[in-house]
Amino acid sequence: MTALPQYERLEAPAIWREGPLAQRREVIVVFGDATLMIADGRSARALTHWSLPAMVRRNPGKRPAIYAPSEEEGEEVEIDDPVMIGAIEKVHAVLEARRPHPGRLRGWLGGGAAAAALALAVFWLPGALIAQAARVAPEAKRVEIGQQVLGELTKLTGQPCASRAGTRALTALAERIAGPSAIAVLPEGLKGARLLPGKLVVIGRETVEGPDTPEVAAGEIIAASLGAAQEDPLLRLLRYEGARAAFWLLTTGDLPETALAGYGEEVLANPAPPPADEPLLAAFAAAGVSSTPYAFARDPSGESVLGLIEADPFKGQPAPRPVLEDAQWVALQGICSD
Structure with a gap:
């Protein structure tokens, strides 16, 4: 749904908080296959995995972007890297396009989802992105x-x-x-x-x-x-x-x-x-x-x-x-x- 196993993963620095009263700590977030892994910034040890489809953004349109693993209060991560933010938002755009929208033509919905998926494949899958950059x-x-x-x-x-x-x-x-x-x-x-x-x-x-x-x-x-x-x-x-x-x-x-x-x-x-x-x-x-x-x-x-x-x-x-x-x-x- 997101990245493919044969492609390299996107990585970016971030600030993670395990709970409302927990201390903020520097981490690395890794954009993987259907999950966002949060790893310790020094040891690279995985701390947690979030489902990309389930993630929610707390502050749409603002930077740094603040994400949570669900609508519930608690764990949060702050990301300022534009590439990582864009990748996450693209996944959510594809998912939104695939959801039913009453009152819209079924063909328009299918075409929009396909176009969004194509955009993700061309511009955000790391292997394709790298090959395109070298080619042009x-x-x-x-x-x-x-x-x-x-x-x-x-x-x-x-x-x-x-x-x-x-x-x-x-x-x-x-x-x-x-x-x-x-x-x-x-x-x-x-x-x-x-x-x-x-x-x-x-x-x-x-x-x-x-x-x-x-x-x-x-x-x-x-x-x-x-x-x-x-x-x-x-x-x-x-x-x-x-x-x-x-x-x-x-x-x-x-x-x-x-x-x-x-x-x-x-x-x-x-x-x-x-x-x-x-x-x-x-x-x-x-x-x-x-x-x-x-x-x-x-x-x-x-x-x-x-x-x-x-x-x-x-x-x-x-x-x-x-x-x-x-x-x-x-x-x-x-x-x-x-």
């Missing part, structure tokens, strides 16, 4: 969010490495691969590469300083970019942040100010799984890059990446053109040292 976000907004995620990453890794010649080499590498909008090298804390919203790729310092050839860095970027076909980086971000962030992005065009706090740790700790060999080899072929150096960088023994080595699109022959000129590669290797 324009590219300029994706680039802006990608830069914001980069800002969160730099709190953990330090500012991106930069030098005049090294930065030019990064631009040349992005143009050569024709996938990322930009590439940034982070000085510490990152191994391999990550794709951020807006096709921004970040790579770790050791990816450019350790290997003998730029094919390894190119391969990491190709693999990370291919991951967008498996999961949109913005969709992944919104799934992590939850329905409230998606709602703000849809309605205001921006994420909440504190939405990305801590997301840098998530990006560093959870790289996307390597793509399957077949699409990855096709991406290497399209980019004109040998897959063998990247494969050995992933597994020096070659055992787990044998498919990338044996089916290298340029095995035994040079790629159409170098990934970078020698001078560009030397400049890129020293980008964090200058």
Whole structure:
């Protein structure tokens, strides 16, 4: 009737009072499947569950909204979060539309209930809300969010490495691969590469300083970019942040100010799984890059990446053109040292 089990739940802070004489306490309210759970704000232990259909609002039209589990005096909760209030009110609107209304045409009643239910499904079910926000976000907004995620990453890794010649080499590498909008090298804390919203790729310092050839860095970027076909980086971000962030992005065009706090740790700790060999080899072929150096960088023994080595699109022959000129590669290797 309300949320579905496969979707994430809406959560919001609130103030709860167990009875008229009880002390007010900070809690978390969770919008679940037909119930509103009230949990302790510190331990997250469930304190009580209210039936969403049975809930009543004590102060219609006022904020914070005051709800009770029934018409009886006693337990109350104050909620100031607009997303949570809207979700509860939508449920009540659907229920009201489904009740008999003498004197109205039966067809009008059925159509109104269906429209209200459709509105709830499209705009309030968290999974649908998140998917819609990611789907309609324009590219300029994706680039802006990608830069914001980069800002969160730099709190953990330090500012991106930069030098005049090294930065030019990064631009040349992005143009050569024709996938990322930009590439940034982070000085510490990152191994391999990550794709951020807006096709921004970040790579770790050791990816450019350790290997003998730029094919390894190119391969990491190709693999990370291919991951967008498996999961949109913005969709992944919104799934992590939850329905409230998606709602703000849809309605205001921006994420909440504190939405990305801590997301840098998530990006560093959870790289996307390597793509399957077949699409990855096709991406290497399209980019004109040998897959063998990247494969050995992933597994020096070659055992787990044998498919990338044996089916290298340029095995035994040079790629159409170098990934970078020698001078560009030397400049890129020293980008964090200058």
